[in-house]
Amino acid sequence: MKIASVSAGKGVETDIVSIDRLKNPKTSYINSSELIGLCYPTHGFSLPWHMLRFILAMPTVKGKHVFLLNTRAGSMLFGLHLPGISGIAQWLPMLILWVKGYKIRGLLPLDMPSNWISIHPGFPTRVVNKITQRCMYLCERFTEKILSGKTFYRPMAFIFIPLDLFLIPVSLGYLLIGRFFMAKTFIADYKCTNCRICIQNCPVEAIKVKFGHPYWTIHCESCMRCINLCPERAVQTAHGYVALVVFGFMYIHFFNMFSTYFMQYIQTDLSIIDGLMEMTVFTVLAIPFMFISYYFVAWLQKFKFLSAVFRMTSFTFYWKHYMATGFKANDFIKSREKNQN
Ligand SMILES: Cc1cc2nc3c(=O)[nH]c(=O)nc-3n(C[C@H](O)[C@H](O)[C@H](O)COP(=O)(O)O)c2cc1C
Ligand code: SF4
Ligand code: SF4
Numbered sequence: 001m002k003i004a005s006v007s008a009g010k011g012v013e014t015d016i017v018s019i020d021r022l023k024n025p026k027t028s029y030i031n032s033s034e035l036i037g038l039c040y041p042t043h044g045f046s047l048p049w050h051m052l053r054f055i056l057a058m059p060t061v062k063g064k065h066v067f068l069l070n071t072r073a074g075s076m077l078f079g080l081h082l083p084g085i086s087g088i089a090q091w092l093p094m095l096i097l098w099v100k101g102y103k104i105r106g107l108l109p110l111d112m113p114s115n116w117i118s119i120h121p122g123f124p125t126r127v128v129n130k131i132t133q134r135c136m137y138l139c140e141r142f143t144e145k146i147l148s149g150k151t152f153y154r155p156m157a158f159i160f161i162p163l164d165l166f167l168i169p170v171s172l173g174y175l176l177i178g179r180f181f182m183a184k185t186f187i188a189d190y191k192c193t194n195c196r197i198c199i200q201n202c203p204v205e206a207i208k209v210k211f212g213h214p215y216w217t218i219h220c221e222s223c224m225r226c227i228n229l230c231p232e233r234a235v236q237t238a239h240g241y242v243a244l245v246v247f248g249f250m251y252i253h254f255f256n257m258f259s260t261y262f263m264q265y266i267q268t269d270l271s272i273i274d275g276l277m278e279m280t281v282f283t284v285l286a287i288p289f290m291f292i293s294y295y296f297v298a299w300l301q302k303f304k305f306l307s308a309v310f311r312m313t314s315f316t317f318y319w320k321h322y323m324a325t326g327f328k329a330n331d332f333i334k335s336r337e338k339n340q341n
Pocket of ligand 3: 201202203204205206207216219220221222223224225226227
């Protein structure tokens with residue numbers, strides 16, 4: 001929005017296209033644009049699958065200009081602005097676009113207030129406003145630079161390259177497996193009134209109804225919108241359940257180790273096979289374990305007392321939710337409804 005308003009001030013026409021429910025990029029749009037900007041959040045030291053899929057589907061071109069803006073988890077400590085970590089959120093799209101013939105005109109890692117309320121409480125409004133103000137300033141400068149025809153990579157994009165490289169296994173782990181686990185940590189507790197606001201406003205249509213309640217599918221990108229919009233504060237990241245699952249996995253792991261040692265005891269020199277077998281058994285058991293246990297947990301929400309236990313053992317029930325500066329949940333819900341009519 002800020003980039004569009006600065007551009008408008010300079011007489012440059014912009015079009016903001018939300019890709020959340022757009023299955024494929026419109027080639028005509030890309031061909032007719034002089035400069036394309038791809039803006040997306042950083043998730044798990046990577047980028048959301050939706051965005052990556054969109055970039056992969058972008059047509060091959062000859063020297064079309066594109067800039068990348070990835071928002072990250074900015075925070076503040078003793079008045080100091082702390083940056084988030086991009087991981088492969090910039091380098092992977094950059095590589096794909098470069099192979100497809102695009103010229104990368106700008107790189108802006110932007111440290112927005114962290115919204116990851118599954119793992120920490122929402123920041124106080126004062127801090128959110130301060131971080132946002134700084135982001136507005138950075139966006140303005142960035143827009144001015146790239147509109148002047150220059151190539152501009154914010155130095156911050158390069159400072160963390162060693163850390164970004166070091167984190168590649170974690171980034172890929174999140175993209176290929178981790179995000180599915182994250183999707184299975186959300187529940188709608190007994191306070192849910194079935195108003196369907198979370199379902200209608202999910203950008204990727206990841207919530208369906210099961211057992212008479214919202215049910216999170218693996219398509220969830222963990223953007224946190226449903227948690228923040230629910231008027232009853234009924235959407236929780238079920239930390240109590242997550243802790244149980246972690247103990248469950250540990251149990252499987254120890255059981256697995258025990259069986260490996262038993263195999264070693266009855267045979268000799270099986271070290272490589274042992275390792276591979278341990279990994280395979282663990283993964284094969286962990287995935288169905290996660291899906292079945294989530295299905296069961298969703299069913300348990302029918303029982304008020306049990307659902308109350310899940311609610312009370314979720315940190316999201318206690319801590320502050322996140323709201324961006326100048327943003328009211330109700331306005332957003334109304335504007336979405338208006339767009340859909
Ligand atoms: C599931 C999830 C994973 C995240 N992973 C990262 C990360 O790896 N690095 C980072 O700097 N920020 C991370 N964040 C923080 C977000 O990138 C940041 O809060 C977001 O870009 C803010 O923009 P938004 O409010 O428009 O989503 C993560 C947030 C969520 C919800
Ligand atoms: S927004 Fe909240 S109350 Fe409404 S359906 Fe979703 S979980 Fe239930
Ligand atoms: S966190 Fe909620 S709103 Fe966001 S993608 Fe997942 S289900 Fe949809």
